[in-house]
Amino acid sequence: MAELLLRGAPVEDTGTAGSDGPPGRGRTATGWTELPDDDELMEQVYVKLEAVGFRVGRRLAERFAPTSRRLTDTLDVVKFVCKDIWMIMFNRQVDNLKTNHRGIYVLQDNKFKWFLRMSGNSGGAAAARRAQPYIWLPCGIIRGILDSFGISTVVVAETLGLPQCTFQIKVVTDE
């Protein structure tokens, strides 16, 4: 999906396509494709993927919210994301959950499933940058789930080395 969006319709809109034909754009001899060097395009892809994730998250929450107990505070909901939702989506639980008890939650997954098969020839940093678009969808999913529990948040993710991934959830208060 991220690849499709990066090479698909929005590229034509911004006029950056067609330098050397759509299928082989940016492709090198090793089969490695670079991300487009266009912040505006990346921004559009981010907005799109995050919005799709948000809708998915809303539905996941309706479908898998526990029916035998009520989740009352934010920590309960975040734990539900770490345990139940991660189990459903990635077949494992989040490795580490940290919080400062003031509205910031950090979820760390040391073997994020979508990153397990990703690597690059030119070192970890380039591969981590290249993998960036793939964590925008789960960011949106987390935000969607929390939103349907009535918590508005901002979710950002980053990766230090590839199979590892960290999501930071920041609760937005309405003041």
Add this chain to the structure above:
Amino acid sequence: MIKVHCIAVLSRQGNPLYVGNFDQQQEDVKYHYLAHTSCDVIDERVEQNRAGDLFLGLLQTVGDMVVYGYVMNTGKRIILASSVSTESAAVRNALVKEIFQAVHAAYIAHACNPFNEAGSEDRLADANFDSLVAAIARARSTPSAAEPLPRARP
């Protein structure tokens, strides 16, 4: 047996998403009123008992009607109004809870349909959901009804 008069679904903020009137003896507005007065009772119950069940039990009695409440984890509330009957409270609670769970399942089926996006935040306009909830409301209204409640397709 339970003679269901009305099943309503409200959002977290109390906007009516769906109000189903199944007896036609009263006007819809009566049930809108009931649903809204129940919102305050629900807020109170949720506040009192924070880690409880989704089913909140009997909320209020209005004339010859009893009103029950159920709150989903995602904040939506379901309200059911039925006529008073002779069964014991425990039996009635079990029956009503079963109906709520069936309506909840119908709601989940509605929410998971990717085509139900437009305006689903303020109105629940879905023919499948309507007919399913009507069938659920009817299923327990005869004395001998023992078959399982109609369920949404998983």
